[in-house]
Amino acid sequence: MEAIRIESLSSDLKYAVNAFFESGTLGCYTCNTCTVECPVNRNVGRLDPRKVVRMTAFGMKEELLESVDIWLCMQCRKCSNVCPQKVEPAPAIYFFRNLALKENRVTGEFTRFIDQTERYIQEARKQAYTLALGAWRGGKAFSVEEVIKKAFVAAAGNERNAERSTSTLKVEHLVSDGLKETGFTQCLTCRECTVSCIVSRSIGSFDPVKIMRTYYLGQEDKILASPDLWLCISCETCSEVCKQGVRGSALINRLKNLAIEREIMPSGIMGELAELDRALHEIRAEVIYRAWENRKETRFFDLSSEVEKITGS
Numbered sequence: 323m324e325a326i327r328i329e330s331l332s333s334d335l336k337y338a339v340n341a342f343f344e345s346g347t348l349g350c351y352t353c354n355t356c357t358v359e360c361p362v363n364r365n366v367g368r369l370d371p372r373k374v375v376r377m378t379a380f381g382m383k384e385e386l387l388e389s390v391d392i393w394l395c396m397q398c399r400k401c402s403n404v405c406p407q408k409v410e411p412a413p414a415i416y417f418f419r420n421l422a423l424k425e426n427r428v429t430g431e432f433t434r435f436i437d438q439t440e441r442y443i444q445e446a447r448k449q450a451y452t453l454a455l456g457a458w459r460g461g462k463a464f465s466v467e468e469v470i471k472k473a474f475v476a477a478a479g480n481e482r483n484a485e486r487s488t489s490t491l492k493v494e495h496l497v498s499d500g501l502k503e504t505g506f507t508q509c510l511t512c513r514e515c516t517v518s519c520i521v522s523r524s525i526g527s528f529d530p531v532k533i534m535r536t537y538y539l540g541q542e543d544k545i546l547a548s549p550d551l552w553l554c555i556s557c558e559t560c561s562e563v564c565k566q567g568v569r570g571s572a573l574i575n576r577l578k579n580l581a582i583e584r585e586i587m588p589s590g591i592m593g594e595l596a597e598l599d600r601a602l603h604e605i606r607a608e609v610i611y612r613a614w615e616n617r618k619e620t621r622f623f624d625l626s627s628e629v630e631k632i633t634g635s
């Protein structure tokens with residue numbers, strides 16, 4: 323981690339952020355759990371939620387608002403979910419983004435571009451996972467580079483159409499204790515988890531409730547073979563927000579393990595998908611760096627052609 327260089331101090335900032343979120347950046351004891359768990363930090367080595375928290379506590383408003391790092395955040399909330407001190411780095415970052423816009427540090431175009439990038443990368447991720455899982459199940463080898471290129475071509479042409487469920491009622495499930503412990507049978511289908519899920523926000527067809535309900539309705543084979551399981555990034559936000567105590571993230575992780583145990587998916591799948599994720603995160607970060615250079619422009623460059631330049635497709 324780069325050293326924090328304090329050049330500006332805003333004495334009211336830490337109070338504003340802490341009051342806003344009712345949770346203390348001052349309570350951070352710098353354990354680093356949030357940073358280790360942050361998917362962006364893990365994949366591209368940039369964005370350090372612990373550092374954001376400390377900079378907030380120091381009142382370093384200028385440095386935070388002039389840093390591209392707050393725009394690299396996916397707002398998945400993993401950092402907030404894992405913090406033993408109940409500090410909330412994710413909403414603090416959100417606060418700074420809004421402040422940056424309010425103070426004209428970035429344009430509205432820039433913020434829309436960031437949102438568009440998030441959706442585009444997640445859609446490409448879905449396409450990449452579908453291609454990779456199809457290749458594995460067909461026993462074919464593939465290269466990460468090729469899959470990524472094809473995934474972006476597919477993502478560019480894809481409309482965000484939410485899939486209509488074709489489930490037929492088939493209540494013949496045999497639920498093991500390990501799965502029951504996740505409390506998924508208590509689900510009231512309120513969809514609070516869906517609206518809070520970072521992946522659902524970008525991929526209309528991905529829905530933690532749909533995964534739970536598909537399993538609950540006895541369509542086990544269908545859900546164990548679905549790419550949807552693997553799109554979940556285990557951020558645990560669905561579990562945190564559920565008033566019914568359902569641990570959606572734990573259920574999905576157990577279903578992933580079941581798919582491997584039953585050899586529906588190969589045992590090395592986690593590592594292979596992590597390679598795809600790393601490649602996608604690098605492309606995402608590069609797009610955001612380029613956009614950051616243009617953050618005060620009112621006209622923006624074309625996202626898919628920037629991705630084409632980066633991937634060389």
Ligand code: SF4
Nearest residue numbers: 350351353354356405
């Ligand atoms: S997990 Fe919490 S206490 Fe630990 S460094 Fe992050 S914000 Fe601080």
Ligand code: SF4
Nearest residue numbers: 360395396398399401
């Ligand atoms: S919200 Fe997610 S991406 Fe953003 S800092 Fe926290 S863990 Fe990292």
Ligand code: SF4
Nearest residue numbers: 509510512513515564
């Ligand atoms: S938040 Fe809980 S009760 Fe609501 S849909 Fe999700 S799992 Fe079900």
Ligand code: SF4
Nearest residue numbers: 519554555557558560
């Ligand atoms: S379904 Fe997965 S990605 Fe979505 S909120 Fe739950 S753990 Fe996070």
